[in-house]
Amino acid sequence: MxxxxxxxxxxxxxxxxxxxxxxxxxxxxxxxxxxxxxxxxxxxxxxxxxxxxxxxxxxxxxxxxxxxxxxxxxxxxxxxxxxxxxxxxxxxxxxxxxxxxxxxxxxxxxxxxxxxxxxKREAIPMESLTYEDYRLNILTNELKYQDHTVKLTPTEGTILKIFFLNAGKLVTKQQLMQNIWQGGSFIEDSVLNVNMSRLREKLDQVNLRGRLVTERGRGYRLVTADES
Structure with a gap:
């Protein structure tokens, strides 16, 4: 460690x-x-x-x-x-x-x-994040669930990583843009919306789309199966 x-x-x-x-x-x-x-x-x-x-x-x-x-x-x-x-x-x-x-x-x-x-001080670099039965490889941006693998773009992978790290918590659009685009001052909401839409389509392949809910006027939250 x-x-x-x-x-x-x-x-x-x-x-x-x-x-x-x-x-x-x-x-x-x-x-x-x-x-x-x-x-x-x-x-x-x-x-x-x-x-x-x-x-x-x-x-x-x-x-x-x-x-x-x-x-x-x-x-x-x-x-x-x-x-x-x-x-x-x-x-x-x-x-x-x-x-x-x-x-x-x-x-x-x-x-x-x-x-x-x-x-060369990091002996075992962290390559993946897990959420329940889902595993996200943060180096290749591949999401794995059972026998399924979904390839994400770097931006989609970063977005999902933020949700995995903040599972169950509200993540605002401002927080997403700040983390993805290092401040997001010159990024319009539409750019994030397009990436969120594409990410949701891919998450549908592994039954995770319904777990990424929108809280109108506030942001997004990755919820458990019982909450969805």
């Missing part, structure tokens, strides 16, 4: 990260003493570090430079600051990647997986 150390003082963001990491079977740890960040990282021995820039004591650049003196653990910076010049400084300090707030957790997960693969 990959281990992630989170250096972030915003509890809302930290809690969201921890919840998402748990879904992907990643073990995470947060800072307890802001004067001993590097010591805590070394004790936890993570496979990757998520590093904010603005922190209670020293900033993320300082802690990364200190960390680089004793460890080569990958570091991904997250910050509300503009990409330039902080991105350049982050990489120069020893970071492996950079994400600007507000960011999609799916984008962060993708960057984490890419860094872990590149550094």
């Amino acid at each position: 990959p281990k992630i150390f989170i250096v972030e003082d915003d509890r809302t963001i930290t809690n969201a990260m921890i919840k998402e990491f748990n879904k992907w079977q990643y073990l995470s740890q947060t800072v307890q003493d802001w004067n001993s960040v590097v010591a805590e990282i070394r004790t936890f021995q993570p496979d990757i570090v998520i590093m904010d820039i603005t922190l209670p004591t020293f900033d993320g650049f300082y802690w990364t430079s200190q960390l680089r003196q004793v460890s080569d653990v990958p570091v991904i910076f997250v910050s509300a600051a503009d990409m330039d010049p902080n991105a350049v400084r982050a990489i120069a300090t020893g970071a492996d990647d950079y994400v600007v707030k507000p960011f999609s957790l799916n984008v962060l997960i993708s960057k984490i997986q890419a860094v872990l693969r590149r550094t």
